[in-house]
Amino acid sequence: MAKTRRAAAAGKASTSELGAARRRDLLEAAYTLIAEKGLEGLRTRDIAARAGVNISTLHYYFGTKDALLVAIVEHVTDKFGKERQPAGPGAAGAAAPPESLRAHLERAWRSFQDHPHLATVLQELSLRAQRDPATRTAFRAVHKEWNRGVEHLVRQGARAGQLRSDLDPRAAAAAITSFIMGAMLQLGIDAGAFDFHHVSGEIDRWLATAPGKPARGRKA
Amino acid sequence: MAKTRRAAAAGKASTSELGAARRRDLLEAAYTLIAEKGLEGLRTRDIAARAGVNISTLHYYFGTKDALLVAIVEHVTDKFGKERQPAGPGAAGAAAPPESLRAHLERAWRSFQDHPHLATVLQELSLRAQRDPATRTAFRAVHKEWNRGVEHLVRQGARAGQLRSDLDPRAAAAAITSFIMGAMLQLGIDAGAFDFHHVSGEIDRWLATAPGKPARGRKA
Amino acid sequence: MAKTRRAAAAGKASTSELGAARRRDLLEAAYTLIAEKGLEGLRTRDIAARAGVNISTLHYYFGTKDALLVAIVEHVTDKFGKERQPAGPGAAGAAAPPESLRAHLERAWRSFQDHPHLATVLQELSLRAQRDPATRTAFRAVHKEWNRGVEHLVRQGARAGQLRSDLDPRAAAAAITSFIMGAMLQLGIDAGAFDFHHVSGEIDRWLATAPGKPARGRKA
Amino acid sequence: MAKTRRAAAAGKASTSELGAARRRDLLEAAYTLIAEKGLEGLRTRDIAARAGVNISTLHYYFGTKDALLVAIVEHVTDKFGKERQPAGPGAAGAAAPPESLRAHLERAWRSFQDHPHLATVLQELSLRAQRDPATRTAFRAVHKEWNRGVEHLVRQGARAGQLRSDLDPRAAAAAITSFIMGAMLQLGIDAGAFDFHHVSGEIDRWLATAPGKPARGRKA
DNA sequence: TATGAATGAGCCTTCATTCAT
DNA sequence: CATGAATGAAGGCTCATTCAT
Numbered sequence: 001m002a003k004t005r006r007a008a009a010a011g012k013a014s015t016s017e018l019g020a021a022r023r024r025d026l027l028e029a030a031y032t033l034i035a036e037k038g039l040e041g042l043r044t045r046d047i048a049a050r051a052g053v054n055i056s057t058l059h060y061y062f063g064t065k066d067a068l069l070v071a072i073v074e075h076v077t078d079k080f081g082k083e084r085q086p087a088g089p090g091a092a093g094a095a096a097p098p099e100s101l102r103a104h105l106e107r108a109w110r111s112f113q114d115h116p117h118l119a120t121v122l123q124e125l126s127l128r129a130q131r132d133p134a135t136r137t138a139f140r141a142v143h144k145e146w147n148r149g150v151e152h153l154v155r156q157g158a159r160a161g162q163l164r165s166d167l168d169p170r171a172a173a174a175a176i177t178s179f180i181m182g183a184m185l186q187l188g189i190d191a192g193a194f195d196f197h198h199v200s201g202e203i204d205r206w207l208a209t210a211p212g213k214p215a216r217g218r219k220a
Numbered sequence: 221m222a223k224t225r226r227a228a229a230a231g232k233a234s235t236s237e238l239g240a241a242r243r244r245d246l247l248e249a250a251y252t253l254i255a256e257k258g259l260e261g262l263r264t265r266d267i268a269a270r271a272g273v274n275i276s277t278l279h280y281y282f283g284t285k286d287a288l289l290v291a292i293v294e295h296v297t298d299k300f301g302k303e304r305q306p307a308g309p310g311a312a313g314a315a316a317p318p319e320s321l322r323a324h325l326e327r328a329w330r331s332f333q334d335h336p337h338l339a340t341v342l343q344e345l346s347l348r349a350q351r352d353p354a355t356r357t358a359f360r361a362v363h364k365e366w367n368r369g370v371e372h373l374v375r376q377g378a379r380a381g382q383l384r385s386d387l388d389p390r391a392a393a394a395a396i397t398s399f400i401m402g403a404m405l406q407l408g409i410d411a412g413a414f415d416f417h418h419v420s421g422e423i424d425r426w427l428a429t430a431p432g433k434p435a436r437g438r439k440a
Numbered sequence: 441m442a443k444t445r446r447a448a449a450a451g452k453a454s455t456s457e458l459g460a461a462r463r464r465d466l467l468e469a470a471y472t473l474i475a476e477k478g479l480e481g482l483r484t485r486d487i488a489a490r491a492g493v494n495i496s497t498l499h500y501y502f503g504t505k506d507a508l509l510v511a512i513v514e515h516v517t518d519k520f521g522k523e524r525q526p527a528g529p530g531a532a533g534a535a536a537p538p539e540s541l542r543a544h545l546e547r548a549w550r551s552f553q554d555h556p557h558l559a560t561v562l563q564e565l566s567l568r569a570q571r572d573p574a575t576r577t578a579f580r581a582v583h584k585e586w587n588r589g590v591e592h593l594v595r596q597g598a599r600a601g602q603l604r605s606d607l608d609p610r611a612a613a614a615a616i617t618s619f620i621m622g623a624m625l626q627l628g629i630d631a632g633a634f635d636f637h638h639v640s641g642e643i644d645r646w647l648a649t650a651p652g653k654p655a656r657g658r659k660a
Numbered sequence: 661m662a663k664t665r666r667a668a669a670a671g672k673a674s675t676s677e678l679g680a681a682r683r684r685d686l687l688e689a690a691y692t693l694i695a696e697k698g699l700e701g702l703r704t705r706d707i708a709a710r711a712g713v714n715i716s717t718l719h720y721y722f723g724t725k726d727a728l729l730v731a732i733v734e735h736v737t738d739k740f741g742k743e744r745q746p747a748g749p750g751a752a753g754a755a756a757p758p759e760s761l762r763a764h765l766e767r768a769w770r771s772f773q774d775h776p777h778l779a780t781v782l783q784e785l786s787l788r789a790q791r792d793p794a795t796r797t798a799f800r801a802v803h804k805e806w807n808r809g810v811e812h813l814v815r816q817g818a819r820a821g822q823l824r825s826d827l828d829p830r831a832a833a834a835a836i837t838s839f840i841m842g843a844m845l846q847l848g849i850d851a852g853a854f855d856f857h858h859v860s861g862e863i864d865r866w867l868a869t870a871p872g873k874p875a876r877g878r879k880a
Numbered sequence: 881t882a883t884g885a886a887t888g889a890g891c892c893t894t895c896a897t898t899c900a901t
Numbered sequence: 902c903a904t905g906a907a908t909g910a911a912g913g914c915t916c917a918t919t920c921a922t
Contacts (some may be wrong), residue, residue, distance in 0.1 A: 019906075038351055040260045044892060054908045059893065059907095086424070123347055130340065130408035131258055140410050146412075170264070171422035174414060175399060182402030185343070186394070188350035190360050193367075194394060202391035204424040249894085274917085276882045281908065319912060459885075478791055480700045494887045499914065501885095515909060563845070570780065570848035571698055571770055580850050587853075611862035614854060618842030625783070625841050628835070630792035630800050633807075634834060642831035646866040679902085704896060712903045716898085725896065 002032075019214065023061050025051040025073040030068060035117030039124045039211065066134065072127055073138035077145075101157050101176070101207060102148065105200040108180055119184040128179070146171050154207075163207045179203065222289060243250065243281050245271040247295040250288060255337030259289075259344045269368075283432050293345055293358040299338065324370065326419040328400055337406040346401070367393050374427075383427050392427065399423060463501050465491040467515040470508060479509075479564045506574065513565055513578040519558065539615075541597050541647060544590065545640040548620055559624040567623070587613050594647075603647045610638030612647065619643060683721050685711040687735040690728060694776030699784045704728075726794065733798040736781055761817050761836075761867060764810065765860040768840055779844040786841070807833050816865075823867045832867065839863060 005126035030049035031040055044065050048055040064069035112119045130135040151173035179200075186194045227237075249270035254262055264285050268275040282288040332339045349356040371393035377383035406414045445547045469490035473482055484505050502508040552559045564607040569576040591613035597603035619640075667694040687709035694702055704725050724730035772779045789796040811833035817823035839860075846854045 012339045024905085038347065040348075041351075043890090045890090055892090055918050056894085057906080060908090063893095065892065079281075120350065123343075125345055126405045126409060127258065127347060131261075136409060140413075143406060144413065145408055166425075168418075168422050171415075171419045174403075174419045175423050178402030178406055178419070179395060181404065181405050182398030182400065183394075183399050184400075185346045186363060186398055189346055189356060189363055193360075193364065195391075197393045198388075199391045199398070203395050205386075211432050235895090242881095261913090265915095275917085276883050277881080279918065280882070463884090468889055478787065480788075481791075483911090485892080485911090495913090496915085500887090506915065525912095542865060560790065563783075566845045567698065567783055567787060568700075571701075574709065576849060580853075583846060583849055584853065606865075608686055608858075608862050611750030611855075611859045614843075614846070614859045615863050618846055618859070619839045620842065621845050622842030623834075625786045625845075626803060626838055629767060629786055630798060633800075633804065635831075636826075639831045639834045639838070642828050643835050645826075650800055676902095682902095703894090715896085716904055717902080719897065720903070 009122070009171075019061070022051075022053065022057065023071075024075075026053070026058055026061060026068070027072060031075060031079075031130050032117060034072070034119045034124055039128055044068075046056055066132075069128070069132075070138050072121075073135060073142070076118075076121055076125065077142045079115070098213075099151055100162055102164060102200075102204040104153050104175075105180070105204065109196050109200065112184065120188070123181070123184060123188070146205075147177050150176050161209060164209055167207065176203070237280070242271075242273065242277070245280060246273070246278055246288070247292060250292055251295060251299075252337060254292070254338045254344055259348055260370060264288075286352075289348070290354050290358050292341075293355060293362070296338075296341055296345065297358075297362045299335070312383075320382055321373055322420075322424045323374050325396075325400070325424065326407075329416050329420065332404065340408070343401070343408075344399075363397070367397050370396050377427075381429060384429055387427065396423070409439060453512045461500075462491075462497070463511075466498055466501060466508070470512055471515060471519075472557060472559060474512070474539065475560045475563055478560075479568055484508075491599070493550075495612050506572075509568070509572075510574050510578050513575060513582070514562075516558075516561055516565065517578075517582045519555070528547060539591055540602055542640075544593050545616075545620070545644065549600065549636050549640065552624065560628065562622070563624060563628070583617070590616050596645075601649060604649055616643070665836055679721070682713065682717070683731075686713070686721060686728070687732060690732055691735060691739075694732070694784055697747050698780075699729075699788055714825060716815075726792075727787070729792075730794050732781075732797050733785055733795060733802070736778075736785065737798075737802045739775070739778065742845045760822055761813055762860075762864040764813050764835070765840070765864065769856050769860065772844065780848070781850075783841070789832060803837070807837050815869075821869060824869055827867065835866060836863070 004075055012167075026047060027048055030042070030047045033046055033050060037043075042065075044058055047068075050059045051058070056107050058068070062071060068116065125135060125139055129139040147170075151169045152174075154167055154169040156162060156174045158169070183196055184196065187196065246267060250262070250267045253266055253270060257263075257266075264278055267288075268278045271278070273413070282291060322324050345355060345359055349359040367390075371389045374383060374387055374389040374392045374396075378385055378387055378389070401414055403414065403419065407416065466487060470482070470487045473486055473490060476487075477483075479511065482505075484498055485495050487508075488498045489565045491498070498508070502511060532579070565579055569579040587610075589631060592610040593611045594603060594607055594616075598605055598607055623636055623639065627636065686707060690707045691704070693706055693710060695755040697703075697706075704718055705715050705730075708718045711718075718728070722731060778823055785795060785799055807830075811829045814823060814827055814829040814832045814836075818825055818829070843854065843856055843859065847856065
């Protein structure tokens with residue numbers, strides 16, 4: 001792998017409804033397996049088996065393992081995007097009350113809770129992105145969009161008086177997204193020693209207008 | 221790999237001075253290669269080749285690739301530990317003036333700058349730790365020590381009046397270390413869109429007693 | 441195959457006596473299999489099996505199927521060279537009586553008779569040489585040497601008064617070697633319709649000084 | 661391939677005009693690809709692609725790759741036959757002046773020059789014929805016809821007094837056709853070291869009545 | 881202590897072929 | 902007639918590991 005000898009000749013295959021379904025099945029299978037075994041332990045045979053198709057079918061749809069991996073990024077983007085949708089700038093147009101930063105952190109947390117694989121897969125892909133240009137390109141979009149979303153939240157919070165007015169929205173967003181990613185990493189290493197709720201509460205307090213009392217948690 | 225067919229029978233070999241040197245050479249070679257190719261692309265043959273020994277020699281010293289990987293964690297711990305030493309709790313006993321949080325962030329940053337491989341290797345191992353118990357166990361120590369170090373810093377900063385007094389030191393430390401790890405990840409994906417200095421400055425401002433004006437940076 | 445992704449990293453492996461033997465075994469196995477199944481049907485697994493070693497051993501010694509194929513050319517060169525040795529320019533230095541052209545043709549014929557695979561393998565490689573530069577380079581040497589040998593024969597024959605004096609030795613040699621190769625091809629297609637003895641006798645007669653009577657053969 | 665699991669059930673399909681055209685397109689595509697990539701590199705998908713049809717269509721018309729290959733022989737026979745037509749026995753009935761042997765060689769040469777693929781394909785099929793009975797059977801006809809044609813030429817030349825009277829027409833024809841085939845092989849290996857014109861001139865001289873002076877060519 | 885040689889298990893990919901539409 | 906989708910059976914190659922020396 002790694003050095004794609006032949007640019008994926010396939011990928012075009014998804015004309016029919018059924019073809020699209022097969023593609024989704026394969027991507028979903030790959031997604032789950034990445035979470036379970038890591039990219040290091042990902043085998044095309046296993047993907048095909050879990051999707052209930054022959055391994056040749058996988059190549060028929062994606063051509064190459066590398067190509068499938070790139071497609072996975074988009075797949076995850078969709079998954080992840082849907083989770084964060086309510087916070088997206090687009091949703092802000094409605095009369096819906098702006099979501100607080102705290103709520104965003106909570107929802108991000110819940111999202112990872114509900115989709116236990118998401119965090120792992122995201123990290124795996126992040127790492128791969130550092131070495132593989134194709135993955136990187138595809139992955140940047142996710143990050144940009146995510147950062148922009150949080151930036152928007154911060155701006156709203158500040159305007160609404162919920163957050164300190166001296167915040168640099170862009171930098172704050174970068175800090176927050178970084179924190180979330182790092183938190184996932186630490187949780188993976190030592191779930192018992194890291195209380196997401198508690199820590200995210202602390203962060204919220206840093207940014208809040210009225211500095212409430214520090215929460216007394218059992219661990220942090 | 222993964223399922224070690226035969227528990228590492230070796231590992232005992234490091235009695236002599238020369239043996240210890242060979243071990244170090246191999247570990248250093250592995251360390252560099254992990255940074256360059258990732259765990260996914262790590263090959264025992266390459267490690268041996270870079271260390272200038274036969275591949276059998278590698279197995280003589282480490283028995284198994286898995287065993288070598290565990291040893292790598294300790295190796296990295298040492299490396300990383302030395303970098304952070306001045307900030308370590310142990311160093312606090314001296315009369316040395318307490319380091320500011322800002323300084324810590326800056327130094328962490330510089331440390332990654334000086335050792336460009338460190339961040340990558342740390343991430344790779346973090347990810348592996350999530351799946352491999354042996355790695356996890358070995359890796360937890362690093363994180364715990366690191367978190368404790370930062371916690372100590374926060375406590376000092378608060379006591380010295382440089383940081384807000386209402387901080388939860390433990391949670392703050394967890395947040396900060398998480399941020400640093402996440403920042404490394406984001407930097408790997410899109411170095412151009414992430415200004416570590418600027419963002420860490422923002423964080424520093426959140427925790428500082430006197431909320432200075434937000435820095436006007438080009439990007440964040 | 442075809443486009444060697446990685447230039448054969450191996451090939452160096454033949455230091456010891458035993459290693460050289462393994463190499464020879466593998467080449468001999470490949471040689472036989474090419475004759476039996478053709479290059480089209482040549483499988484590395486079969487080669488290894490016939491040589492009585494694991495397929496990995498084959499790659500240990502040759503690195504690539506392509507590399508092995510190039511090595512085969514040299515192997516065949518040796519085989520073929522030994523057969524033609526008496527006619528070689530080098531052998532002419534001795535007091536040995538010069539070999540007649542007829543004798544050369546006869547011996548070439550007997551050589552192919554004794555080594556039934558030789559002709560087939562030679563043809564397969566000739567064909568491959570037209571497309572693969574590596575094979576071509578290695579194969580040109582054989583042809584050049586062969587042509588030179590026959591040219592020498594013609595010159596000697598003319599000088600000795602056995603062959604017509606107006607021959608262009610170089611052109612005659614080219615014609616003769618071409619004839620032999622083409623004859624092998626025709627024999628492969630329709631052995632019953634091609635009597636090598638008879639035809640080569642005819643050619644000999646064309647070049648001879650005293651035009652003897654045409655041989656009355658059963659078929660030609 | 662090789663061992664056809666299911667005897668070609670198709671092949672019957674060519675009733676309509678359009679069907680015949682499709683067949684021709686596919687054969688022509690296969691013919692070109694054999695010349696370009698060799699039988700070893702011939703892929704049914706490539707053939708279909710070059711013919712502008714789906715790969716299933718190929719199987720609809722020929723059933724099997726093997727069957728298509730047999731059909732190719734006939735296709736080539738036609739092609740080759742048309743080129744040699746003026747020299748064919750059939751054409752001899754007319755009052756057309758008999759073609760000289762030299763002219764035949766020249767024309768054969770020009771034919772290969774004009775149809776650069778022909779020689780290659782012929783050789784590929786010759787080789788295949790040695791192993792595959794079906795191909796062999798189909799291919800023998802071509803050779804027989806060709807040999808008979810040349811034999812006819814020789815006979816005419818002798819009768820007309822242009823060629824030596826002591827020739828064995830059958831053997832001479834076999835020698836000449838063998839030479840041509842071998843020459844094609846050598847040309848493929850080392851075009852720079854083989855001057856067809858010069859060499860065929862030499863042969864012509866051997867057979868001619870009046871032994872002219874050997875041509876002084878640059879190379880042979 | 882160190883290594884050259886050898887291997888078993890497995891990986892990604894290819895390709896001729898089939899079948900429902 | 903023609904095709905898109907799917908597959909079984911390899912095929913070349915890799916890699917961690919072993920073992921005699």
